[in-house]
Amino acid sequence: MPVPVHLIEGDYPKEFPSDLDSFPTVLDNEHYIDAWLLNSAFSSLSAIEGYLIGWRGNIERPLGTDIEGYNGVLDIPIPEAYYPAGLYCHAHDANLVAENIKADVDIFGVIGSLAGGGSHEAYFTSLLRANDGYWTPTVFQPSAGYTNFGYSTAINNAFLLFPLCFIPQGATITSATLLCHAAGNYNADTCNAICYFNAADSATAPTSVATADALSLTDGVVWSAIPHWASNTEYESPDLSSALQQVIDRPDYAAGSSVMLVIKDNGSTASAFRGMREYYQTTTIPPRLHVTWTE
Amino acid sequence: MAGYYHHLAAGDYIPAFPVSVDPLPALIQRRTFIDAWMFNLLFSRILAVQQYIIDNRTNIEA
Numbered sequence: 001m002p003v004p005v006h007l008i009e010g011d012y013p014k015e016f017p018s019d020l021d022s023f024p025t026v027l028d029n030e031h032y033i034d035a036w037l038l039n040s041a042f043s044s045l046s047a048i049e050g051y052l053i054g055w056r057g058n059i060e061r062p063l064g065t066d067i068e069g070y071n072g073v074l075d076i077p078i079p080e081a082y083y084p085a086g087l088y089c090h091a092h093d094a095n096l097v098a099e100n101i102k103a104d105v106d107i108f109g110v111i112g113s114l115a116g117g118g119s120h121e122a123y124f125t126s127l128l129r130a131n132d133g134y135w136t137p138t139v140f141q142p143s144a145g146y147t148n149f150g151y152s153t154a155i156n157n158a159f160l161l162f163p164l165c166f167i168p169q170g171a172t173i174t175s176a177t178l179l180c181h182a183a184g185n186y187n188a189d190t191c192n193a194i195c196y197f198n199a200a201d202s203a204t205a206p207t208s209v210a211t212a213d214a215l216s217l218t219d220g221v222v223w224s225a226i227p228h229w230a231s232n233t234e235y236e237s238p239d240l241s242s243a244l245q246q247v248i249d250r251p252d253y254a255a256g257s258s259v260m261l262v263i264k265d266n267g268s269t270a271s272a273f274r275g276m277r278e279y280y281q282t283t284t285i286p287p288r289l290h291v292t293w294t295e
Numbered sequence: 296m297a298g299y300y301h302h303l304a305a306g307d308y309i310p311a312f313p314v315s316v317d318p319l320p321a322l323i324q325r326r327t328f329i330d331a332w333m334f335n336l337l338f339s340r341i342l343a344v345q346q347y348i349i350d351n352r353t354n355i356e357a
Contacts, residue, residue: 016345017352023338026331037334044341051348055355 002030009036016044017051058082066090102295119174124162124259124289131161131205132278132287135212142205143278146183147287149263150191150226150273158263158276159198159212161205162289165259167248171293176244178237178261180276180287182229189228191272193263194220197243201250202257215262218246222266229274237263244291261289299325305332310340313347 012022021044026037052059064081069091076089101112126132133142136154148156160178167173178195196217197203206212221240229235240261247259265273276287303320310317317340320333348355 017348020342020345020349023342026334028331031331033329033331033334041334041337041341044345048341048344048348058355058357 004030004032006032006034007037009034009040012040014043014047016047021047068092119292119294120167120171121290121292122166123179124165124291125286126161126163126278128163129278131163132159133205134158135206135209138209140206140209140212142207145278146275147278148273148275149193150265151268151270152273153270155265156273157212157265159206159215159260160263160287160289161203161258161260163258165257166255167291167293168255168295169248169250169253171248171295173241173245173248173291173293175290175292176240177290178240178263178287179234179290180237181234181285182231183275183277184229184231186229186274188272189225189269191226191268191274192266193223193226193268193274194266195223195237195240195243196220196262196264197240197247198260198262199246199250200260201252201254203260204258205260215260217262218243220264223263224266226274232277235274235276241291248293259289300328301326302328302330303333305330305336308336310336310343312340312343317343 007024007026012024014021021040023040023044024031024037026033061080061082064079064083064087066087067076067078067089069076069089072093072095074091076091078089096107096110098110098113100114101107101110102114103112105112130142132147133140133144134148134156135141136152136156138154147158147160149158150156196219199216199218206215219242221238221243223238244259247253278286303322308318308320319336319340320327322329322333
């Protein structure tokens with residue numbers, strides 16, 4: 001019969017949770033049953049309990065289910081939960097129906113049935129102060145806080161750049177007008193102007209008298225004998241759709257490009273000019289290009 | 296009194312974790328011998344739990 005030996009506690013290190021703990025293999029009649037054997041087991045059990053308690057919040061998370069977003073809301077909040085594979089998160093919009101989508105266009109599996117693509121309306125603004133301004137034969141003024149056209153002490157011509165024009169190439173412009181607020185009281189007669197668009201695939205604002213004078217232009221729309229303007233009152237230009245149409249019809253124009261309205265003096269009487277609030281004016285709204293179109 | 300002592304059989308306790316809870320012996324004072332296999336079973340069951348946790352740490356700690 002062999003003489004029992006003592007197992008050495010230090011030979012069995014504790015590694016959990018990064019790795020397994022070490023335990024001896026105890027043999028009847030060969031090893032003494034020492035107290036540390038039970039203590040080692042208790043210590044390991046405590047380490048396991050401590051680990052599980054530390055992560056209890058994760059382990060006991062509620063079981064997640066499919067999630068339905070709110071109508072028309074793009075971002076869908078995901079509540080705290082455990083989500084097993086195979087679940088779905090659904091975004092939906094009650095307007096995503098065939099009759100609201102252009103015929104044969106597939107949007108998330110909904111095939112459109114709208115003949116002709118429907119009519120659209122948008123207001124475009126210049127977005128940056130440098131995108132609108134005016135110039136005389138000798139002075140270029142992109143940030144005066146107002147944009148003039150007509151004749152003050154010299155000829156005044158205005159430019160208004162509208163970035164991010166999302167009208168599709170080839171769309172039919174059914175109306176286009178400039179909406180602007182008077183920068184002051186203008187009571188002098190007779191103010192005459194012609195409105196053009198920059199004949200460019202994607203316009204950029206001029207930076208000098210020379211570049212402004214060199215702008216390529218569409219056909220013009222006459223705006224004659226413009227009535228007096230009262231400060232901060234909103235005014236509307238004549239319909240500019242024929243000029244804007246020439247830009248939208250350009251083969252290399254694309255939705256998202258910039259379009260630029262140019263208003264030139266057309267033989268106004270001395271001192272007969274009109275001034276509009278520029279973008280970033282704090283007391284009123286900026287000039288807006290109001291457009292309706294069909295696709 | 297020694298005549299009352301008996302050995303429990305290791306073969307009666309087949310590990311089942313993590314599919315099920317392990318069967319474990321219940322020792323009775325002055326009736327059950329303390330055999331080496333009991334320690335070995337205890338140690339192996341601790342290791343099984345630890346191994347299960349380590350294998351699923353990514354999920355548990357996510």
